[in-house]
Amino acid sequence: MTMPDDRVSAIMARLAFHEVDGSGTLALCEVAAELTGASGASIMLLSDELARGSLCTTDGVAVHLDDLQFTLGEGPSLEAHARGCPVLEPDLALHASVRWPVLVPLVVAAGVRAVFAFPLRIGAVRLGAVTLFRDVPGPLDDSQYADAQALAVVASRTVLALQANAPPGSVAAELEEGANFHFVVHQAAGMVSVQLNIGVTEALVRLRAHAFQTERSIDDVCRDVVERRLRLDGGDPGGRGAPTVIATDG
Amino acid sequence: MTREALLVRTLVELADNLVDDFDVIDVLTVLSDRCVEVLDVDSAGVMLAAPGGELQVVASSSDAMRGLELFELQANEGPCVDCFVSGEPIVNLELSAVDDRWPRFAQRAVADGFHSVHALPMHLRGITVGALNLFRLAPGSLHDEDVLVAQALADVATIAIIQHQASVDAAVLNTQLSEALNSRIIIEQAKGKVSEASGLDMERSFQRIRNHARNHNLRLTELARGIAAGTTSIVGLDPLPRSPQVRAISSNPWPGREAPAS
Numbered sequence: 001m002t003m004p005d006d007r008v009s010a011i012m013a014r015l016a017f018h019e020v021d022g023s024g025t026l027a028l029c030e031v032a033a034e035l036t037g038a039s040g041a042s043i044m045l046l047s048d049e050l051a052r053g054s055l056c057t058t059d060g061v062a063v064h065l066d067d068l069q070f071t072l073g074e075g076p077s078l079e080a081h082a083r084g085c086p087v088l089e090p091d092l093a094l095h096a097s098v099r100w101p102v103l104v105p106l107v108v109a110a111g112v113r114a115v116f117a118f119p120l121r122i123g124a125v126r127l128g129a130v131t132l133f134r135d136v137p138g139p140l141d142d143s144q145y146a147d148a149q150a151l152a153v154v155a156s157r158t159v160l161a162l163q164a165n166a167p168p169g170s171v172a173a174e175l176e177e178g179a180n181f182h183f184v185v186h187q188a189a190g191m192v193s194v195q196l197n198i199g200v201t202e203a204l205v206r207l208r209a210h211a212f213q214t215e216r217s218i219d220d221v222c223r224d225v226v227e228r229r230l231r232l233d234g235g236d237p238g239g240r241g242a243p244t245v246i247a248t249d250g
Numbered sequence: 251m252t253r254e255a256l257l258v259r260t261l262v263e264l265a266d267n268l269v270d271d272f273d274v275i276d277v278l279t280v281l282s283d284r285c286v287e288v289l290d291v292d293s294a295g296v297m298l299a300a301p302g303g304e305l306q307v308v309a310s311s312s313d314a315m316r317g318l319e320l321f322e323l324q325a326n327e328g329p330c331v332d333c334f335v336s337g338e339p340i341v342n343l344e345l346s347a348v349d350d351r352w353p354r355f356a357q358r359a360v361a362d363g364f365h366s367v368h369a370l371p372m373h374l375r376g377i378t379v380g381a382l383n384l385f386r387l388a389p390g391s392l393h394d395e396d397v398l399v400a401q402a403l404a405d406v407a408t409i410a411i412i413q414h415q416a417s418v419d420a421a422v423l424n425t426q427l428s429e430a431l432n433s434r435i436i437i438e439q440a441k442g443k444v445s446e447a448s449g450l451d452m453e454r455s456f457q458r459i460r461n462h463a464r465n466h467n468l469r470l471t472e473l474a475r476g477i478a479a480g481t482t483s484i485v486g487l488d489p490l491p492r493s494p495q496v497r498a499i500s501s502n503p504w505p506g507r508e509a510p511a512s
Binding site for chain 1: 413416417419420421423424426427428429430431432433434435438439440441442443444445446447452471478479480484
């Protein structure tokens with residue numbers, strides 16, 4: 001078996017080739033999927049045990065998987081980050097519904113049959129997770145597993161190296177390019193907190209619940225709130241001002 | 251305790267320091283104390299290069315040793331200085347023979363009762379980060395095996411320090427990234443609250459927050475944090491100035507510039 005450093009070098013070489021089309025961090029996701037025979041991949045940034053958003057996603061299924069985890073607050077990427085070790089589910093339909101009871105039926109319905117999440121970490125520092133998924137069940141072989149771990153190392157170093165050049169107090173532009181940090185969700189949380197006279201954290205919970213109940217993506221729901229097409233207090237989105245009676249959304 | 255047992259204990263001790271509450275001074279104090287226990291030397295000390303490149307005394311097995319090392323730095327001559335500059339070990343130098351090489355240092359060290367000095371470089375991948383000083387009171391030379399053991403201990407301590415530095419750098423960058431994201435999130439939340447309470451769109455809401463922060467010499471993030479947490483009243487925010495330009499093209503969030511194509 002090749003030494004990890006050789007795998008890291010091979011990944012760097014592949015990335016250099018990818019960088020030609022100026023895809024930024026997206027190349028990391030694409031190389032991750034290619035090397036491991038996955039149908040897609042995502043890289044999620046997490047801090048304080050919370051999903052902050054996706055740095056890159058290979059396709060719509062990856063977006064869906066990340067959005068569901070962001071909305072539900074559970075899933076393989078969050079677990080890999082929290083535990084600091086790989087989380088492997090080679091057959092989602094068989095076992096995993098106990099582990100993530102709400103998430104699994106939804107991702108299986110989206111065609112995901114196997115999922116593998118690897119933490120992004122450097123020593124004790126944890127940044128998030130790279131997550132691979134497949135449309136057929138089956139485990140990663142040894143070489144794919146080693147490549148996924150090497151890729152997680154490269155991704156961790158890349159994120160920090162890019163952030164090292166960012167102006168103080170801001171997120172590096174290269175990290176924001178192609179990323180979705182769900183800023184619209186936080187704008188909507190601010191609006192809903194005023195509508196319902198609750199804190200922004202609770203407002204975020206309400207928005208997540210609404211997205212889940214209506215089976216819509218959280219970004220779509222929040223865009224409707226921000227563009228005043230939807231209110232969570234039962235008020236008329238066309239009118240101004242919240243009704244005096246605060247409605248519940250249960 | 252046998253020498254081997256002492257060595258193993260030292261290595262375990264150095265490794266233990268890597269896990270939690272890592273402290274460079276603790277690691278190097280362990281290193282200098284154990285050198286005196288394990289090797290045939292009477293005093294040991296460690297100097298490390300500060301970020302600017304100048305050497306600093308970091309750990310010493312005794313106060314007398316510390317005084318001598320500080321003197322060495324002030325005089326800018328002595329085994330540690332030479333070892334750091336050349337990156338090469340200095341072994342078994344009799345102080346009586348180095349009067350012309352380090353006149354001031356040799357005089358002071360002999361006055362302190364030392365007979366011979368040794369300095370081993372602390373380096374990793376070609377970079378010298380410091381030096382380990384070993385001093386003997388009795389005449390006679392240090393055994394080859396002692397030199398090897400001393401260098402091995404110095405190497406372990408060096409790896410510990412460099413690994414620690416890399417992980418501190420990563421932790422600092424990760425904290426910066428995490429805080430930058432948090433600030434953005436708090437600003438977006440504050441924009442949402444101002445937008446809902448005042449009927450402005452997101453861009454105008456942001457301008458109102460920024461305008462108030464400027465007028466009152468507040469940091470944008472701090473003001474946004476107060477708004478998001480509900481401790482700063484939205485009603486109390488300064489209204490946006492109604493300049494003619496802004497009224498004329500109210501959808502343009504950048505007065506004076508062309509509105510972006512929608």
